Amino acid sequence: MSVRMAPRLPLILLLMIHGDAGWGVSYSHSHICALKNSSVIMSCNYTYPTGHQIKKVFWTKNPVKGVEPPDLSEDPEYSQRLQYLGDKQQNCTIRLSHVTQKDEHKYCFRFTSDKPGGTWLGHPGVTLTVADLQVESPERVTEGHNVSLTCKSSCTLTDRATFIWYRNSQPLTERRDTNNQLLLQSVRREDAGRYSCALHEHTYISPAVYLNVTYAPKSVSVSISPSEIVEGYSMTLNCSSDSNPPAEISWFKGGTFVGSGRIYSISNISSDHSEEYKCKSRNKHGEKYSDAVTLNIMYPPRNVSVSITGSAEIVEGGSVTLICSSDSNPPALNFSWFKENQSSAVGSGQSFSALQSGRFYCEAHNQHGSQRSDAVTVTVHPGAGKNVIVITAASGGGLFIIIFIIIMCFIK
Template sequence: MLPFLHIKLVGQDGWGVTYSSTEICALKGSTVNMSCTYRYPPTVQRVENRFWFRTVVKENYTDLKTDPEYSGRVQYNCVNNICILRITDLRESDSAEYKFRFITDQEGGKHSGLSGVTLSVTESPSAEIVEGSSVTLTCSSDANPAANYTWYKKNGDADLYPLSKEPQLVFSSIQSSDSGEYYCTAENKLWGKMSKYIYINVTYAPRLPSVSVSPSAEIVEGSSVTLTCSSDANPAAKYTWYKKNGDPDLQPLSKEPQLVFSSIQSSDSGEYYCTAENELGRRTSKYIYVNVTYAPKLPSVSVSPSAEIVEGSSVTLTCSSDANPAAKYTWYKEEQKLLQSPEGSYYLTSISSEDGGNYSCKAQNQHGQTSSSVDSDL
């Protein structure tokens, strides 16, 4: 808080009231002290009464101690012509001008300050500041002549550029990038002072979450895989992971930023997404596709037609295997290679007794191979 310069308002003939501050800004719910010194001529024998009062529309002289609005919240401490007013549990309705008045035993000895103390009660700056809202920082200092104000943001740059040369620094739509420490300076031709830092913490809903998979290379069945969800948010977001499966009543897979597969399986292939949520909002990420590769499973082989095979007819041997990437197939007869193709079918157009025997099929990709056999009984 900026220090106040001392201002004297001295009346004629030795009468007068001096206020240590003529403008005070205070926070709602806090306590404020207002101080004054009062003077009177030496001919005065006794001060009969002294009190603080509040001016609203027109000056009145109701002692604050008797004002129901201030019941239990006002204290005076008056010693040696100095009188301090303390108001506790400040309310926004307490914003007003306050004056001190004293009454003596001398005829006409009723005096109050020509001006008073203006009190401004505002909401605490510790209240949550939400991105997009309007925020005003106010710098004030009691000075004569009046002070010139300048606002800065603390950023470690020795050549700081002022943000404003007005008493108020206004953010009409404050952004997360505006978070940080601010301070102001008050200067007149006699002196200059710098305020303490005030920290502005701008809260905001999560940004669009980003998702990543580790390792980023090919995912092989049985390996360890981690999906990570991250979102810029203030306060920090909470995360939930889901797998896209068309079920409207999706059950979360994890409520952590990471979804971990210690030994991923082919059944884990699919599209995944996450949500990031705080009290200000919720965002859903784009889908990330997890493609689990694996060696061919045991091939299934079949003969068509499946009924009795007649010499001279056509016969098709078919081999298929679940694999990722797709398998390549090789047909053998009694260990002799017949055909290699991605389709897995071998055709006998006019079968004869010489075609009888044991046939086998091998399915293979870069992760492994496996075989199955079939007997052709001609």
């Protein structure tokens, strides 16, 4: 067995109440300490005078003087767990299985013979104590340190007792320790959990004790919500870290402290917030910074303007190229061109060729909005023409026709 019994006592011969010699019961142990849910053997022998034949043998508990003791084999709480291993001659040993604290009583053997007055109750009996196993462990241990867990019981366990250790109800290894200690060297965070112990060949498992492994912050990171940040709206930064005990969180914009707490919120966000952010996670074991994140803030086109390639004054038949530029995120891809006092667009694309005089402006678009530029003036002058002028004159009695071809430029 895995339980050490009390020292063996000398044979106790108990005299019959009437004083006749030869009657008695001797118990191997007057006190037995058993583990919860284990089986207990109560060994005993009995004697009686020659000439008597034993008719009935049974065990009882907590006998009261003057009251007929009950037979435990007829008690529903014992009938399925009590097994008589003795006989009707001299051996009165029993086995009691699956003991619990409710079984902590004084047990006595009683027998009767075939002759009048031939009854005997063996005092003082066997006192049964039921104990459980307990795990002793420090409440917490720092990662990298060593820790020892001890499996203890109020019962005295034999040196041959072998132990099985469990973490979170799973056996740690197939190896069974030859002592009642479990040594965890260079503890890791994965070693945290609920530890319990048991004795080999016993079904009872001790109550679990939680081992808390503390460590400095690790795996510090920042997440952004929502994933797409639009100017004028609100957003939050969330700092997560693996640490025990929980860490204190600080926030930094660039290198400047801007707040504390696991969540950092920004309302009515603008492009001025487009800078690197990072968090610092700190507990009593150390600190660690996250990688920096840069806010990518989306906004509609602004500062839309039109530039002119070359001169805004051209000769009829030529053209001037207008280019639309804007500041936006994401960059504007759609552009529309308008001539003042006209409701419909006269062109599209980032560049536009003006062929006539007028005031023109562009409109830049992205998925977050649009904006118009100021108008620019384009002036187209008339183009060059050719005129032939015929002049007639007289000289020397002859008619000379002098033809002058004059090329003139004029304004239409």
